[in-house]
Amino acid sequence: MTMSINRRGLLLAAPAVAVAGRARAAEPAQGASNRDHGVASSGPFEIVARFNGPGPSGIAVTQGRIFVGFPRHAVNHKGATLAELKGGRLRAYPDAAQSLPSDRPPATRLMSVHGMTTDTRGRLWMIDDGKLAGQPLAPGAAKIIGIDPATDRVFARIILHAPVLLPDSHMNDLRVDLTHGAEGTVYVTDSSFGSSPALVVVDVATGRQRRVLASHPSIQAEHGFMAVVEGRPLVFDPPTHPPAFVSGGVDGITLSPDSATLYYSPLTSRRLYAIPTALLSTFSATDAQLAQGIRDMGEKGVADGLATDAKGRIYTTNFEHDAIFRRNTDGTFDTMVHDPRVLSPDGIFVDGDMVYCTLGQWNRLAGFNGGHDLRVPPYYLIRFPVDPPAAVDAMKAMPG
Template identity: 80%
Template sequence: MFMTMHRRDLLFGAALMAAVLPAARAAEPAQMPINHDHGAAPEGPFEIVARFDGPGPSGIAVTGGRVFVGFPRHAVNHKGATLAELKNGRLYPYPDVATSMPSDRPPATRLMSIHGMTIDAKGRLWAIDDGKLAGAPLAPGAAKVIGIDPATNRIFASIVLRAPTLLPDSHMNDLRVDLTHGAQGTVFITDSSFGQSPALVVVDVASGRQRRVLASHPSIQAEHPFMAVVEGRPLVFDPPAHKPAFVSGGVDGLTLSPDSATLYYSPLTSRRLYSIPTALLADFDQTDAQLATAIRDLGEKGVADGLASDAQGRIYTTNFEHDAIFRRNTDGTFDTMVHDPRVLSPDGIFVDGTMVYCTLGQWNRLGGLNGGHDLRVPPYYLIRFPTDAPAPVDATRPAPGELPLSPGAELRQQSRP
């Protein structure tokens, strides 16, 4: 049986309930969870060793506490030194002004455009002179391998690269020196190519004998179509359908194992890492077909420009997609060593003992890749960071007799992003 209630009864009931119950209020809006991309946060301590307001840096090598930096001229034909020593915060043309600064001297007798650099097992500096001046063709004698003894600051080796090893569109990019093969060592060079003709180049130091190898092997070629995300922009490399929109090319980064038995290498436009025994690569009697059977595909390592190894055989790889530097451990796992918005176009990389050095040249902002607009914003940086982070300590309980931090350690702490 239904009861019928009049409107005045309903109103009376509502008033009675209001007198008994506390005042009602609107429910607070639900707290919406906010997602955070943990991979976007800076990671890893690093120190800014130097800031460069002039030409952009590329090659880097350190020996005996001395720091050498290369400033190539193939992208911008600048008027500064192409090879310099960094001392007390200043750059000095190396090995001297006449050799490193622009001049009218024949290309074979001076440094034209220093790119990759390394230190051999004897502590000597080696550099690849790609020979290229922006807007000009390669001149005879310009592309060469240079060896300099820091003990005397004198050039002890100058090996000019010639055809058919050198092509008109060659870009001799980086090098490593193996003193375990050849009477005076063997130099391995990556020709990443300004066109589409990359190759590995092998040079015997004692004789000057040289040759191109594996030019047609997939591990040497740039992959395409290929997409990279650079500063948040998805960019495609697919010649000739698309003009290059980011730094691209064939075989580029390379590094040796601690015992010089293995050469690791990677194309610039690729995410894969490869290796080959140096004993075979240094043997001029080996054919390309024989060399190809010894190549190992070690899997993905991200988009890398420079590669470097430490004494434990771990490989440090720059990554211009993530503004980062990663490390490939000997078991194939990876660690993020540095990740920071300032790490733009990490390029040359070098391990000196327990410190890793890297140049940041902002190469993906060059005008040739951005419709003629040079988007680089100086200064350019040279950074360094430890191969292994120090063990965590409890700052509230200093160890007995603990000494103050050294100035270098203080600076690294202050530089933590």
């Protein structure tokens, strides 16, 4: 998307074309065939926007407004790192001074917005991973930000610091629980740019923060893990071989509708885990006590982002199958979307009866492909219904 800055300092972009009602993947016919039916596109979805320039990651929707994050940790781009999609255009959010690159101290501006979410009051929250490609993590850069869309003002700015923040930290995604703590508790996944992942727990009222479960198997990337990405079998085997696909420790994170349970998963894993937030939010609980509360929920496929709907069903992105799955409350799974355009489904967000997801093509970054950036814009923001309409039998039409 071609971007420019107008005289008011707002980041503008060429129209992010909305195509509601078009670009829908049809359900494949399941007739007799000697070919794999699983390679066909399935599930209805809409392309909400197409982006050139930086690739999108975080996505959040609140009060009918759509916000998108464009992190700078992979490519240190000059566009907005946080933008609102409005009227088919992107506008730097909450303003150009905070979202565009500048010489302002890292603690006072947005450096690299990654994961995004909302709380039960409809306020926007994000994790600024603070990382600019090719540069060390600057003091004050990694932080939790809360913005009230009603006023477009930052109401929370919690700087992450050592020993919670490590030199190789990758503060990836977050969820906000307003049922614990005087002003809520934030749970952050540090998937790590190195080999030191952990969950981070932050009390909003006091800014108190701690790093937990860093050595627990549910947090770690699985060595020897193999993923098949765009038909290529790729093995996670550091430090023997450089990474060949997007990999890391704890990454995906989501809350149950009542905020009583936090679900999470390492990026380099197929398993889903859960822990009670009453336990996780207790700062006096030891890692051993926290470990006792972890439940292994079984396999859910290779997921980056996780999201929960009002019925407690969990949506999982899957970069092996160009798909988005749903884990139902009884443990069964449905394929919601499957399409060759669903490359590296990343940030995912449920807004009422619609699910939004960004497609960043992260597996094609130069760092995974011998220095060659294989991404092909545009990058998509898609959405699909949580419950696609049931087919109507025309033979059972009611008399007029």
